[in-house]
Amino acid sequence: MPKISAKGISMPESPIRKLVPFAEAAIKKGRQIYQLNIGQPDIKTPESALNAVRNHNIEVLAYSHSAGFEGYRTKLAGYYKQKDIPVESDNIIITTGGSEALLFAMGTIADAGDEVIIPEPFYANYNGFATASGVNIIPVESTIETNFALPPIQEFEKLITPRTKAILICNPGNPTGYLYTKEEIDQLAKIALKHDIFLVSDEVYREFTYDGATHFSIMSIPELKDHAIMIDSVSKRYSMCGARIGCLVSHNKEVIHTAMKFAQARLSPPTFEQIASEAALETPQSYFDDVIEEYTTRRNILISGLQSIEGVKVATPKGAFYCIAELPVADTDDFAKWLLEEFHLDNETVMVAPAAGFYSTPNTGLNQVRIAYVLKKENLERAIEILKVALKEYNQ
Amino acid sequence: MPKISAKGISMPESPIRKLVPFAEAAIKKGRQIYQLNIGQPDIKTPESALNAVRNHNIEVLAYSHSAGFEGYRTKLAGYYKQKDIPVESDNIIITTGGSEALLFAMGTIADAGDEVIIPEPFYANYNGFATASGVNIIPVESTIETNFALPPIQEFEKLITPRTKAILICNPGNPTGYLYTKEEIDQLAKIALKHDIFLVSDEVYREFTYDGATHFSIMSIPELKDHAIMIDSVSKRYSMCGARIGCLVSHNKEVIHTAMKFAQARLSPPTFEQIASEAALETPQSYFDDVIEEYTTRRNILISGLQSIEGVKVATPKGAFYCIAELPVADTDDFAKWLLEEFHLDNETVMVAPAAGFYSTPNTGLNQVRIAYVLKKENLERAIEILKVALKEYNQ
Numbered sequence: 001m002p003k004i005s006a007k008g009i010s011m012p013e014s015p016i017r018k019l020v021p022f023a024e025a026a027i028k029k030g031r032q033i034y035q036l037n038i039g040q041p042d043i044k045t046p047e048s049a050l051n052a053v054r055n056h057n058i059e060v061l062a063y064s065h066s067a068g069f070e071g072y073r074t075k076l077a078g079y080y081k082q083k084d085i086p087v088e089s090d091n092i093i094i095t096t097g098g099s100e101a102l103l104f105a106m107g108t109i110a111d112a113g114d115e116v117i118i119p120e121p122f123y124a125n126y127n128g129f130a131t132a133s134g135v136n137i138i139p140v141e142s143t144i145e146t147n148f149a150l151p152p153i154q155e156f157e158k159l160i161t162p163r164t165k166a167i168l169i170c171n172p173g174n175p176t177g178y179l180y181t182k183e184e185i186d187q188l189a190k191i192a193l194k195h196d197i198f199l200v201s202d203e204v205y206r207e208f209t210y211d212g213a214t215h216f217s218i219m220s221i222p223e224l225k226d227h228a229i230m231i232d233s234v235s236k237r238y239s240m241c242g243a244r245i246g247c248l249v250s251h252n253k254e255v256i257h258t259a260m261k262f263a264q265a266r267l268s269p270p271t272f273e274q275i276a277s278e279a280a281l282e283t284p285q286s287y288f289d290d291v292i293e294e295y296t297t298r299r300n301i302l303i304s305g306l307q308s309i310e311g312v313k314v315a316t317p318k319g320a321f322y323c324i325a326e327l328p329v330a331d332t333d334d335f336a337k338w339l340l341e342e343f344h345l346d347n348e349t350v351m352v353a354p355a356a357g358f359y360s361t362p363n364t365g366l367n368q369v370r371i372a373y374v375l376k377k378e379n380l381e382r383a384i385e386i387l388k389v390a391l392k393e394y395n396q
Numbered sequence: 397m398p399k400i401s402a403k404g405i406s407m408p409e410s411p412i413r414k415l416v417p418f419a420e421a422a423i424k425k426g427r428q429i430y431q432l433n434i435g436q437p438d439i440k441t442p443e444s445a446l447n448a449v450r451n452h453n454i455e456v457l458a459y460s461h462s463a464g465f466e467g468y469r470t471k472l473a474g475y476y477k478q479k480d481i482p483v484e485s486d487n488i489i490i491t492t493g494g495s496e497a498l499l500f501a502m503g504t505i506a507d508a509g510d511e512v513i514i515p516e517p518f519y520a521n522y523n524g525f526a527t528a529s530g531v532n533i534i535p536v537e538s539t540i541e542t543n544f545a546l547p548p549i550q551e552f553e554k555l556i557t558p559r560t561k562a563i564l565i566c567n568p569g570n571p572t573g574y575l576y577t578k579e580e581i582d583q584l585a586k587i588a589l590k591h592d593i594f595l596v597s598d599e600v601y602r603e604f605t606y607d608g609a610t611h612f613s614i615m616s617i618p619e620l621k622d623h624a625i626m627i628d629s630v631s632k633r634y635s636m637c638g639a640r641i642g643c644l645v646s647h648n649k650e651v652i653h654t655a656m657k658f659a660q661a662r663l664s665p666p667t668f669e670q671i672a673s674e675a676a677l678e679t680p681q682s683y684f685d686d687v688i689e690e691y692t693t694r695r696n697i698l699i700s701g702l703q704s705i706e707g708v709k710v711a712t713p714k715g716a717f718y719c720i721a722e723l724p725v726a727d728t729d730d731f732a733k734w735l736l737e738e739f740h741l742d743n744e745t746v747m748v749a750p751a752a753g754f755y756s757t758p759n760t761g762l763n764q765v766r767i768a769y770v771l772k773k774e775n776l777e778r779a780i781e782i783l784k785v786a787l788k789e790y791n792q
Contacts, residue, residue, distance in 0.1 A: 002622065045457045129661060258401075261404070261408070270638065
């Protein structure tokens with residue numbers, strides 16, 4: 001039997017997916033499961049995007065430009081300008097999801113053995129992209145006590161070595177829901193400039209901010225011109241997760257030139273999904289207003305519901321649609337499996353994502369879960385009720 | 397200015413794309429260019445595929461399964477069975493193009509510094525995927541004199557080291573058009589088994605075989621169960637290059653399990669394009685018969701046309717839609733630029749792909765070009781006429 005690569009063996013399994021076999025078994029037993037574990041919104045995709053695909057007039061489904069449709073990039077630059085992100089079409093490479101943009105970014109700035117500092121907990125797939133790229137993630141811990149705010153800047157500085165190539169943030173954060181303030185972004189910019197390293201910001205949840213808070217992009221800082229790389233995606237903004245359209249954005253011409261070589265090797269991003277994404281740019285503000293209102297309601301239900309459960313601690317999210325909750329259990333991995341394998345309330349149960357997979361420091365976040373509030377109000381309320389009963393039963 | 401990675405700097409530029417600026421300048425001067433340089437067919441995409449996308453009834457464009465639609469994989473397995481490739485849906489991972497399948501394969505079987513042996517000339521983007529994966533390509537030369545047949549098996553054995561993880565072939569071959577015989581595939585199978593290494597076969601041109609020759613897949617050899625990894629794509633089969641749908645296929649469960657971890661990290665392949673690809677499986681045999689007839693005509697025009705030019709040597713392709721031609725010039729890179737920058741015949745010129753980019757041995761293939769026969773007959777005839785005049789003028 002020929003050998004699998006060491007890289008392949010060490011590729012992490014998704015912490016969200018590893019419960020799937022248990023969920024499948026529960027479904028076979030007739031259980032209904034409230035899925036609090038995944039970030040797949042139930043929000044409808046804008047009609048403009050879906051119709052543009054219905055009305056396509058393609059005869060030969062040919063390769064598109066490796067950087068994506070010129071027309072789409074031009075309109076996308078217009079969208080960014082409205083968001084105080086002054087970029088032109090040639091600062092943008094359209095990618096197959098934010099996923100590919102992250103892979104291109106890592107390949108462009110880091111070699112095998114190089115280091116990228118990331119506040120943890122962080123989006124679990126960063127682990128996968130880092131492993132695939134041979135890059136070492138150096139975590140800097142943020143805590144539930146501070147709502148997962150930016151760790152003190154000296155904590156970052158302690159970790160910087162000659163192999164540090166970048167700091168990577170997710171803003172607003174998955175899984176924390178934390179929205180960095182302008183002051184926090186300024187602090188990160190200063191440290192990136194001082195040490196001449198990249199600042200990579202995953203801003204796919206830009207639209208999802210609550211309580212009147214506004215998102216501040218690393219791309220809005222002129223001094224960071226050569227140091228800032230933004231990752232973006234249409235997945236969450238337009239509830240188009242299946243489109244797999246994202247982009248890498250930078251003012252640094254060398255970054256764009258290099259990322260383009262990775263883009264050319266894989267030829268082009270998918271055509272129909274670019275058509276959908278370009279049309280989605282016409283989505284009226286009212287769509288987002290409705291979505292934000294809906295998510296605000298859901299967040300409020302979830303947070304107050306969780307706070308009403310004895311022993312549960314939760315960080316109130318200001319953005320995205322996740323929160324991290326600390327549960328009165330020693331091991332949420334065991335608890336999450338138990339919820340699917342043994343527990344039910346009137347034949348219903350809930351699925352949560354154990355948070356340990358969002359940390360790279362071993363034995364961290366063991367009593368935490370990530371909860372996504374992508375369910376309708378009534379379902380969220382019921383899910384919290386189930387969780388409450390389950391915690392009581394589990395702890396007896 | 398922060399530093400670009402060594403990997404990023406060494407990422408090769410596509411040999412096909414690097415002439416693009418010269419072509420753009422020529423177009424600005426009003427030149428018409430016959431593009432013999434790219435493998436973008438002009439053949440129409442099957443209506444079934446295009447209509448399936450027009451008729452979609454999606455409301456939420458959600459993530460699909462990381463391995464691709466279960467329904468699509470099941471039907472795809474049915475297609476393979478018809479081609480004497482006995483696989484089931486769980487032997488298949490749907491990828492974003494053959495490109496991603498190649499990246500997953502390299503990540504699954506090779507670590508940084510590991511080696512993959514590839515007969516050269518080979519598809520230029522293998523260089524890009526290898527660089528991105530940190531893998532070293534070890535070329536074994538095939539020659540125009542033998543029509544680019546499989547090099548003697550002892551030439552492979554000489555190159556095998558403890559770091560050799562696989563032999564990678566493209567069958568039928570891009571850029572050579574060579575179709576490996578069953579005997580050649582058997583020889584490769586034996587060497588893979590003897591040295592316990594993988595045999596990876598890129599079979600995206602499976603349908604395109606001429607003169608009654610048939611394709612023989614590595615997947616048809618039962619003994620190669622654990623050693624064979626097939627790469628495939630809908631791009632050429634259905635003239636759906638823009639779909640970016642491919643797949644990785646293997647009977648080796650460890651390979652599938654590991655490649656799935658790479659697949660899960662990037663979440664899923666694009667949804668609309670999977671709908672198109674699933675519908676494309678209904679394409680009637682008559683479509684392929686027409687396409688093969690058309691390509692056979694084009695190939696015959698191209699090959700006899702090239703053979704009629706003094707000093708041109710050409711390997712007759714048995715598959716795919718490319719050939720390698722040796723021209724009576726010292727440096728086809730210079731010649732290809734000259735065609736775009738200086739030459740024209742009644743304001744028309746041709747664009748060819750210098751072949752050096754398809755070799756990894758330095759200073760090889762310098763007097764060769766790759767020509768794709770993806771143009772209509774009349775245009776191919778005209779292109780050959782232009783090339784003939786151009787070669788005469790260039791050599792004066």
